[in-house]
Amino acid sequence: MAEPFPLEPSLWAATAPPAPVTPPLEGNIAADVVVVGAGYAGMSTALHLAERGTRVVVLEAHEPGWGGSGRNGGQVIPGLKYDPDELEEMFGPERGRKLVDFVGGSADTVFDLIEKHTMNVPLQRKGWIQGAHTEAGLDIVKKRAAQWASRGVDGARELSAQDTGHLIGTDKYLGGWVDPRGGAVQPLAYARELARVAMAAGAAIHGESPVSKLERAGGKWVATALCGASVTADRAVVCTNGYTGELVPTLRTTVIAPNSFQVATIPLSDNIARSILPEWHVTSDTRQLLFYFRRDHTNRFIMGGRGPFREPNGPQDWDHLERIATKLFPQLKDIPIEFRWCGRVTLTRDFLPHLHEPEPGLLVDIGCMGRGVGLQSAMGRAMAEYVATGNTDALPLPLVPMKALPFHALHRAYMAGIIAWYRMQDGGLA
Ligand SMILES: Cc1cc2nc3c(=O)[nH]c(=O)nc-3n(C[C@H](O)[C@H](O)[C@H](O)COP(=O)(O)OP(=O)(O)OC[C@H]3O[C@@H](n4cnc5c(N)ncnc54)[C@H](O)[C@@H]3O)c2cc1C
Numbered sequence: 001m002a003e004p005f006p007l008e009p010s011l012w013a014a015t016a017p018p019a020p021v022t023p024p025l026e027g028n029i030a031a032d033v034v035v036v037g038a039g040y041a042g043m044s045t046a047l048h049l050a051e052r053g054t055r056v057v058v059l060e061a062h063e064p065g066w067g068g069s070g071r072n073g074g075q076v077i078p079g080l081k082y083d084p085d086e087l088e089e090m091f092g093p094e095r096g097r098k099l100v101d102f103v104g105g106s107a108d109t110v111f112d113l114i115e116k117h118t119m120n121v122p123l124q125r126k127g128w129i130q131g132a133h134t135e136a137g138l139d140i141v142k143k144r145a146a147q148w149a150s151r152g153v154d155g156a157r158e159l160s161a162q163d164t165g166h167l168i169g170t171d172k173y174l175g176g177w178v179d180p181r182g183g184a185v186q187p188l189a190y191a192r193e194l195a196r197v198a199m200a201a202g203a204a205i206h207g208e209s210p211v212s213k214l215e216r217a218g219g220k221w222v223a224t225a226l227c228g229a230s231v232t233a234d235r236a237v238v239c240t241n242g243y244t245g246e247l248v249p250t251l252r253t254t255v256i257a258p259n260s261f262q263v264a265t266i267p268l269s270d271n272i273a274r275s276i277l278p279e280w281h282v283t284s285d286t287r288q289l290l291f292y293f294r295r296d297h298t299n300r301f302i303m304g305g306r307g308p309f310r311e312p313n314g315p316q317d318w319d320h321l322e323r324i325a326t327k328l329f330p331q332l333k334d335i336p337i338e339f340r341w342c343g344r345v346t347l348t349r350d351f352l353p354h355l356h357e358p359e360p361g362l363l364v365d366i367g368c369m370g371r372g373v374g375l376q377s378a379m380g381r382a383m384a385e386y387v388a389t390g391n392t393d394a395l396p397l398p399l400v401p402m403k404a405l406p407f408h409a410l411h412r413a414y415m416a417g418i419i420a421w422y423r424m425q426d427g428g429l430a
Contacts (some may be wrong), residue, residue: 002311002343004243007066009263010341012074012188012317013222015298016119019063019151020196022207025282031057033202033387034223034233036211036247038371039069041365043194043205044113044380045387050201057205057231059223061210067243071343073262073292073304074187076373078107078127081351084147095398100151102382102396106374107181111191112379119193122297123187126280127155128182131164137286138175147178155180156185168283169276179354184282184294187373192233202318214238214247214362221361235387237381238364241372242344248364253404254354255367259342260341261307263321264300265335272331273299291324300339301325301332307342313339345370349405353379357399364402365389 005422006070007013022038033049035042038060047058073267080087087103114121132138141158148156149358156179160166164176195205206225213224213291215221221236238248242257268276277283284292291305303325308317318340326333348354353375354366363386366402378396386393392399 003261004344005311005342007062007188008341009055010071010188010262011296011300011302011339012070012338013188016070016186016188016192019065019192020199020205022060022064022195024058024206024227025206025209025225025231028230028232030270031055031233033057033235033237034059034231035238036214036223036235036241036244037067037241038064038119038195038205038207039067039239040194040376040379041192041383042192042237043242044377045196045237045239045383046203046205046380047198047201048384049204049383049388051197053121053202053319054202054385054388057233058198058205059211060205060207060328061208061243063207063250064195064205065188066268067370068186068241068343068345069191069376071262071341072187072293072303072373073282074184074296074373075141075284075292075294076107076110076125076183076185077282077284077371078105078181078374079103079148080375081369081421082373084151098317099396102242102378103375104151104153104181106378107379109182109378110185110374111183113191113194114185117193117197117385119190119197121189121193123183123185124280124282124297125183127178127180127233128163129159129176129178129283131168131169131176131283131285133173133285133287134276135174140286141175141177145295148179153179153181167277167281169278173285178281182282182349184296185373190373211247212384216359216361219383228325235361237257237383237387239376240365241368243250244347244366248358250357250402250404251364251366253408254402255346255348256405257344257346258309258344259280259307259311260304260370261312261321262302262340263318263325263337264296265332266301266308266338267299268301268335272335275331276301276329278306286328293325301329301335341382349403355383355395355397355399356402404428
């Protein structure tokens with residue numbers, strides 16, 4: 001398998017505050033809980049455990065935020081792929097309602113953590129707009145807005161084509177809806193600040209410490225890093241998401257982890273900036289292979305979406321995003337692209353995030369479905385409570401068995417087929 005694309009070429013690595021010092025693991029140490037993976041999920045778990053007085057050690061293969069958490073679009077969007085009514089139908093009225101509250105509050109979790117810990121994270125919170133690209137998309141957004149509004153989300157509303165055009169700055173959508181809970185963060189700054197506050201609360205985080213073995217010995221979990229150093233703990237939590245390797249048998253084959261691609265322009269002049277998302281909303285659309293875009297605090301325009309399933313070969317692998325950006329906003333035509341990067345998202349067979357407990361004391365969280373800024377921050381808090389108390393009610397989703405996707409070895413061909421099919425269905429810009 002090709003090496004994953006590095007973090008450094010991203011806009012976020014160029015504009016985030018420096019990474020906190022997270023020295024590699026040395027020796028053989030003991031803890032209550034060992035966490036593998038320093039993304040939002042792992043670090044939120046560590047922060048919330050440390051705040052309870054638990055001795056927690058996080059082991060990260062590279063540096064905090066190196067995975068999806070430092071590369072994403074920075075759009076903080078509550079909810080899941082499924083609408084509230086669907087979730088209540090799938091999980092029953094009681095568990096379903098709790099899940100709806102959990103995912104509905106996931107954006108609050110991020111902004112509350114930033115405020116509570118006075119994190120140095122550039123942010124905006126002006127709402128998320130989902131543009132409808134077809135009549136079918138219009139039905140989706142209408143239903144979605146009504147369902148959240150009926151659950152008390154003030155300001156969740158359907159948008160006419162004219163309002164959508166005005167708020168996004170393009171006439172390419174037939175309408176949309178706005179979710180006032182959404183917003184944006186500089187994602188790597190948020191990841192690095194989460195690391196800083198988790199360490200301030202008492203967690204230890206070790207970077208450049210890839211875990212090569214995780215095994216049970218004498219009723220404990222021993223996580224051994226490639227260098228031979230180890231952590232022995234009562235419990236282990238694995239949060240490796242799209243960068244999951246062979247550490248936990250079968251886990252990698254339960255998901256597909258394609259890259260999502262992004263480009264960012266140079267900072268826009270004021271008059272061009274004012275013509276795109278003038279009120280600082282963030283946005284994505286109703287396509288199966290959705291496009292997501294926004295302006296950041298430096299006034300760069302950032303466009304994200306699908307790309308080749310393989311790791312990129314060169315700048316041409318981002319060309320389609322540049323084309324789509326100028327179809328939406330012709331004023332971007334001669335504006336140079338300054339950054340091109342990508343990162344892995346994970347898709348599960350049922351489009352839900354998965355929690356597994358393959359053996360006693362080993363908790364696994366995987367399957368962000370490309371919407372993990374809020375979700376994984378909130379999931380980490382829930383996992384910390386579960387690990388500390390043993391109460392499964394703390395978890396928003398049931399613990400499910402790990403099941404390999406059928407024909408996982410063929411997933412590249414499978415994904416290429418799905419992408420081609422969705423592109424055809426999505427039509428228009430795609
Ligand atoms: C390009 C892109 C755009 C996205 N846009 C958005 C968006 O706008 N909004 C949104 O909500 N979500 C978005 N997402 C999804 C979001 O980024 C993820 O859901 C979230 O960051 C996942 O967090 P995590 O902690 O689960 O995993 P990650 O942040 O991926 O962290 C996993 C970590 O595990 C480490 N690791 C793996 N194996 C080992 C090992 N053996 N030992 C030690 N460490 C290991 C990796 O190095 C990595 O740092 C996007 C994702 C990508 C890639």
